Amino acid sequence: MTAWVIARNTFGEAIRKKILNVFLILALGSVLISLTFTFLEFRQQVVILKSFGLGMVQFWGLFIAIIMGISLIPADIEQRTIYTILSKPVKRYEYVLGRFLGGAITLAVNVALMGAAFLLVFLLKVNTRALESLASLDFGPFWTSWVWSGEVPGLIGGIAMVYMKLLLLLAVAVCFSTFATVTVNFFLSSAVFIAGSISSVTEAMSKSPNTPIVLRWLYAAVHYVVPNFGNYDVQNPIIHPEVPAADLSLYMWKAVFYGLAYTIILLVVGVLVFERKEV
Amino acid sequence: MSVTARRSLLAMLVPLLALVVWLQVQLDPMRQRYQPGKVTNIEIGTQFVAATLIGLKEVVAGLLWVRADEFFHSGNYAAVIPIVRIVTWLDPHQIDVYDTGAWHLSYNFTDSQERSDRRYIPPAQALYREGIANNPDIYDLYFAQGWMNFHKVLDFKKAIEAFTEANKRPAVDPSTGKKRMRPQFVGHTLAHAYRKDGQIDRAIEQWRQNIKDNERYVRESGDPGEQVMVDVARNNLNQLLREKEERSRLKPVKDAKFEAQWQFLGPRKFRVFGTLDLPTGARVRLVLRDKDFKEQEFQKFSWDIDTNQTILIDDLYVRDGRFSRTIDIERDVSIYPLKAEQYVMTFTFNPLTAPDFVQDVIGFKGEGLADQKYLVVRNGVRMLEKSFLIKRNQLL
Amino acid sequence: MENAIEIRDLTKSFHSVLTGEDVIAVDHLTLDIHRGEIFGFLGPNGAGKTTTIKMLLGLIFPTSGTASILGYPPGDIEVKRKISYLPESPYFYEHLSGYEVLDFYATLFGIPAAERKKKVDELLDLVGLSDNKHKRLRHYSKGMLQRIGLAQALINDPDLLFLDEPTSGLDPIAHLDIRDMILRLRDEGRTVFLSSHQLSDVEMVCDRVSILDRGKLMRVGSLKEMLAGKSVEIRAERVRDDIFEKVKAHSSDAFTVDGAIRVRVEQSFVNETVQMIMQTGGEITAVIPGKRTLEDIFIETVREGTVS
Numbered sequence: 001m002t003a004w005v006i007a008r009n010t011f012g013e014a015i016r017k018k019i020l021n022v023f024l025i026l027a028l029g030s031v032l033i034s035l036t037f038t039f040l041e042f043r044q045q046v047v048i049l050k051s052f053g054l055g056m057v058q059f060w061g062l063f064i065a066i067i068m069g070i071s072l073i074p075a076d077i078e079q080r081t082i083y084t085i086l087s088k089p090v091k092r093y094e095y096v097l098g099r100f101l102g103g104a105i106t107l108a109v110n111v112a113l114m115g116a117a118f119l120l121v122f123l124l125k126v127n128t129r130a131l132e133s134l135a136s137l138d139f140g141p142f143w144t145s146w147v148w149s150g151e152v153p154g155l156i157g158g159i160a161m162v163y164m165k166l167l168l169l170l171a172v173a174v175c176f177s178t179f180a181t182v183t184v185n186f187f188l189s190s191a192v193f194i195a196g197s198i199s200s201v202t203e204a205m206s207k208s209p210n211t212p213i214v215l216r217w218l219y220a221a222v223h224y225v226v227p228n229f230g231n232y233d234v235q236n237p238i239i240h241p242e243v244p245a246a247d248l249s250l251y252m253w254k255a256v257f258y259g260l261a262y263t264i265i266l267l268v269v270g271v272l273v274f275e276r277k278e279v
Numbered sequence: 280m281s282v283t284a285r286r287s288l289l290a291m292l293v294p295l296l297a298l299v300v301w302l303q304v305q306l307d308p309m310r311q312r313y314q315p316g317k318v319t320n321i322e323i324g325t326q327f328v329a330a331t332l333i334g335l336k337e338v339v340a341g342l343l344w345v346r347a348d349e350f351f352h353s354g355n356y357a358a359v360i361p362i363v364r365i366v367t368w369l370d371p372h373q374i375d376v377y378d379t380g381a382w383h384l385s386y387n388f389t390d391s392q393e394r395s396d397r398r399y400i401p402p403a404q405a406l407y408r409e410g411i412a413n414n415p416d417i418y419d420l421y422f423a424q425g426w427m428n429f430h431k432v433l434d435f436k437k438a439i440e441a442f443t444e445a446n447k448r449p450a451v452d453p454s455t456g457k458k459r460m461r462p463q464f465v466g467h468t469l470a471h472a473y474r475k476d477g478q479i480d481r482a483i484e485q486w487r488q489n490i491k492d493n494e495r496y497v498r499e500s501g502d503p504g505e506q507v508m509v510d511v512a513r514n515n516l517n518q519l520l521r522e523k524e525e526r527s528r529l530k531p532v533k534d535a536k537f538e539a540q541w542q543f544l545g546p547r548k549f550r551v552f553g554t555l556d557l558p559t560g561a562r563v564r565l566v567l568r569d570k571d572f573k574e575q576e577f578q579k580f581s582w583d584i585d586t587n588q589t590i591l592i593d594d595l596y597v598r599d600g601r602f603s604r605t606i607d608i609e610r611d612v613s614i615y616p617l618k619a620e621q622y623v624m625t626f627t628f629n630p631l632t633a634p635d636f637v638q639d640v641i642g643f644k645g646e647g648l649a650d651q652k653y654l655v656v657r658n659g660v661r662m663l664e665k666s667f668l669i670k671r672n673q674l675l
Numbered sequence: 676m677e678n679a680i681e682i683r684d685l686t687k688s689f690h691s692v693l694t695g696e697d698v699i700a701v702d703h704l705t706l707d708i709h710r711g712e713i714f715g716f717l718g719p720n721g722a723g724k725t726t727t728i729k730m731l732l733g734l735i736f737p738t739s740g741t742a743s744i745l746g747y748p749p750g751d752i753e754v755k756r757k758i759s760y761l762p763e764s765p766y767f768y769e770h771l772s773g774y775e776v777l778d779f780y781a782t783l784f785g786i787p788a789a790e791r792k793k794k795v796d797e798l799l800d801l802v803g804l805s806d807n808k809h810k811r812l813r814h815y816s817k818g819m820l821q822r823i824g825l826a827q828a829l830i831n832d833p834d835l836l837f838l839d840e841p842t843s844g845l846d847p848i849a850h851l852d853i854r855d856m857i858l859r860l861r862d863e864g865r866t867v868f869l870s871s872h873q874l875s876d877v878e879m880v881c882d883r884v885s886i887l888d889r890g891k892l893m894r895v896g897s898l899k900e901m902l903a904g905k906s907v908e909i910r911a912e913r914v915r916d917d918i919f920e921k922v923k924a925h926s927s928d929a930f931t932v933d934g935a936i937r938v939r940v941e942q943s944f945v946n947e948t949v950q951m952i953m954q955t956g957g958e959i960t961a962v963i964p965g966k967r968t969l970e971d972i973f974i975e976t977v978r979e980g981t982v983s
Contacts, residue, residue: 001785002783002785005779005782005783006783009768009771009779012770012771013768013770016770039345039348040344040345040348040375041375042453043375043453044341044344044373044375046453046454047337047341047370047373047453048337048338048341048342050337051335051336051337051338051340051341051370052335052338052341055335055337055338059335079766080762080764080765080766081766081767081768083729083732083734083760083762083765084760084762084765084767084780084824084827085783086732086733086734087732087733087734087755087758087759087760087837088755088759088780088783088784088831089752089753089755089756089783089784089785090755090783091280091752092280093280126453126454126455127454147454147455149454149455149456150455150456150457151455151456154456199307199310200310200311200314203307223303224299224300224303224304225296225300228303228306230310230314231303231306231310233310233313233314233336234310234313234314235336235337236313236314236315236336236337236370236372237312237313239337239370239372240372241451241456241457242372242414242416242417242451242456242458243372243414243416244416245312245313246312247309248313250309251306251309251310251313254302254305254306254309255306257302258299258302258303258306261295261298261299261302262299264295265292265295265296265299268288268291268292268295269292271288272285272288272289275280275285276736278729278734278735278736279729279734279735
């Protein structure tokens with residue numbers, strides 16, 4: 001309950017943060033830009049638009065997640081607002097949980113806004129013909145030719161995967177922020193993100209007979225122990241709905257489960273460290 | 280927080296970590312299905328791995344392809360092919376890239392007299408094979424592969440094989456992402472391929488099937504505009520039945536008096552000429568190749584061709600019973616290196632590839648040909664063929 | 676229970692990364708704060724006052740020693756319901772208005788919504804911010820923020836308040852307001868732990884004071900006792916120089932202004948001094964029973980600490 005109060009307040013604080021809003025605006029802008037992709041074949045245009053849109057949601061989301069994650073707790077310490085909070089009947093774990101939860105909600109709202117803009121742009125793109133009929137003020141053909149693309153649910157799934165990835169990154173940054181300074185944490189979290197994003201490399205190297213055995217263990221450790229952000233890179237089958245992707249939704253559920261489990265680990269570690277932290 | 284609470288939280292981490300590792304083990308084999316660009320076979324710059332970090336692999340692929348398009352329009356075909364490799368590695372489902380890439384390979388590398396470099400046909404085939412392996416459930420690349428064999432390579436057996444596969448598969452609507460009926464011309468092309476291969480009865484059967492398919496499509500799509508395909512199929516069927524009827528009565532009475540010759544004009548320059556007493560528009564295929572020429576085999580796509588090979592293919596048009604052409608490959612040393620000691624020059628008249636009005640005279644498979652000299656029967660087709668064995672110094 | 680706070684041997688040392696040495700911020704502090712008193716916690720900057728408060732609140736953890744707040748260990752969730760803290764130059768969430776920030780803190784105490792509204796309005800009224808309650812804190816002046824700080828420290832009707840430099844940076848009027856408020860809190864039966872280096876404030880409101888210097892407790896006692904001095908100030912004119920020198924030797928404080936002198940001497944030396952001046956033609960203008968100021972004591976204490 002207390003955690004929820006802090007979460008709500010954190011959200012209110014975050015959505016007023018200029019820098020996060022700048023990223024959001026940049027994201028919306030870059031999603032809109034993809035409407036100007038009018039080269040090659042129509043099919044190619046749609047593929048690039050989908051890929052670009054999902055990519056932009058993720059790209060700008062990364063900034064939002066990492067900048068928010070590294071500063072959520074340190075900002076309170078820096079500005080000494082934490083004194084008045086922790087001297088109230090707030091348990092330290094409730095505070096950590098509340099800050100994280102507030103960040104998670106902020107992230108969700110941001111991703112939802114970017115995702116909605118992307119879906120809108122996508123629908124406009126695939127309905128180019130319907131829109132052209134509008135220009136001639138002829139609404140009949142507009143309604144008959146407008147399509148509600150069957151790809152929308154898949155794309156929403158893709159956006160959800162992006163969100164899970166960002167949530168996990170947020171948890172990493174929040175966990176590290178309980179012991180690292182903001183600057184150190186920025187590089188630390190980024191490094192973990194990179195190491196965790198090249199899953200296919202780490203997996204291949206850990207299994208390759210050409211890798212020295214010690215390195216193989218190292219790669220395996222990185223692959224299994226570092227949060228595996230690469231798990232959420234399933235945009236390819238989402239961008240190409242014609243490609244059969246067997247068990248994709250099962251996979252996505254497992255990836256969500258993985259992300260939640262890992263988020264809990266990171267929060268537990270963060271709480272354990274923060275319990276002993278001198279603020 | 281009490282010591283007990285701390286300890287239990289710490290203890291909780293162990294099963295949680297185990298759960299995470301277990302999930303990762305579950306996810307790994309599945310993940311590979313959804314993630315293109317296996318790292319184990321990187322043959323290209325790792326800078327593209329960076330794009331994967333921020334989930335922009337497909338964007339990079341798309342933008343690279345735009346760049347490739349610019350290269351193409353500026354005539355820099357050689358720059359296009361490596362991009363094809365990168366793009367299809369980054370996103371193996373951008374089917375237009377395979378198609379366009381293979382088309383570049385098979386058509387656009389040409390000599391100074393606009394003959395394409397045939398050594399690029401095997402890479403093009405390999406690229407299609409790879410594209411199909413990555414996108415096996417839609418008609419697009421089967422059809423494209425078939426079309427290259429039908430139109431460029433004139434290997435109708437391979438074309439039939441590919442068109443047959445294409446004709447079983449759906450297309451995808453780029454607007455909705457949903458599967459839909461493949462275009463109606465796929466079945467038509469298959470019928471044409473049967474006919475070109477001399478399988479007239481199979482062609483007739485296919486046209487009948489096409490009529491049924493096209494009619495059903497008109498009903499299901501509710502698009503009366505598609506009726507035209509039904510009409511086309513009916514026409515083609517009727518014409519083929521008529522031709523079959525007429526040509527079945529042909530006897531080998533037409534002596535085309537086929538003769539071919541070549542003449543050295545200078546280094547890498549020679550004239551080919553001869554006679555073929557058939558209507559203007561018939562074609563004689565000229566092939567000049569290394570004596571031991573063997574088409575390169577590519578297990579996987581590569582544009583690394585054997586540059587020591589020489590193969591030249593040209594079609595010689597028959598006008599008023601004669602054909603003649605000067606082949607000047609002086610400026611095309613890179614395409615025709617002439618490194619082998621011995622060469623085979625072959626002149627072939629193949630009735631299967633002859634236009635209708637020529638087939639009216641000699642039949643689908645040369646049934647009407649009465650030539651004794653140079654007549655060879657291959658797969659039931661009566662062709663005319665004359666070959667020369669040439670030494671290297673005879674060409675230089 | 677008699678004592679609101681009992682501190683025993685409380686020690687905090689920090690490890691300095693720069694010098695590689697341990698810095699002792701609070702050194703074996705033992706101190707009792709009685710219930711219902713205003714306790715002045717004095718010391719120069721860096722004496723360890725804030726460190727001590729943070730340990731008592733459970734924000735940082737002692738290296739050794741113990742403390743008990745209202746019978747609870749520091750940081751206990753139960754004790755946090757009964758105490759409050761106003762940090763030095765407090766910052767609050769700037770995106771909130773005065774009303775919202777108090778509402779937020781009230782929610783942390785689990786005060787139900789209806790009661791919360793009443794309480795917050797009352798407090799805003801008390802600290803004189805009713806007119807500005809919907810203004811964002813980012814537009815508040817320093818004085819207004821200090822008032823919000825005080826209001827948030829009162830939200831839970833605390834039994835014990837920790838006020839860290841509550842008057843720093845305030846204009847004189849606000850200064851007075853806060854002083855009055857602290858006195859009122861005592862009258863309501865609350866205990867106030869007032870950390871400050873504003874000696875005049877402490878002097879006016881505190882019942883007992885302690886002086887901390889470089890982590891060590893130098894002095895503790897009732898303010899009355901501490902200030903009750905035995906010295907007398909003598910003012911005179913036309914005092915001969917040699918006499919002034921003589922008197923000065925017995926004086927704790929002596930100076931001349933335009934031929935007039937002011938000296939502070941021990942009670943036992945008053946008669947002798949007066950006689951000396953009068954016999955040599957000087958004129959006594961005043962004999963004032965001396966009272967020491969807290970400042971005297973403070974400076975004395977800190978100086979002694981430095982010498983020793």
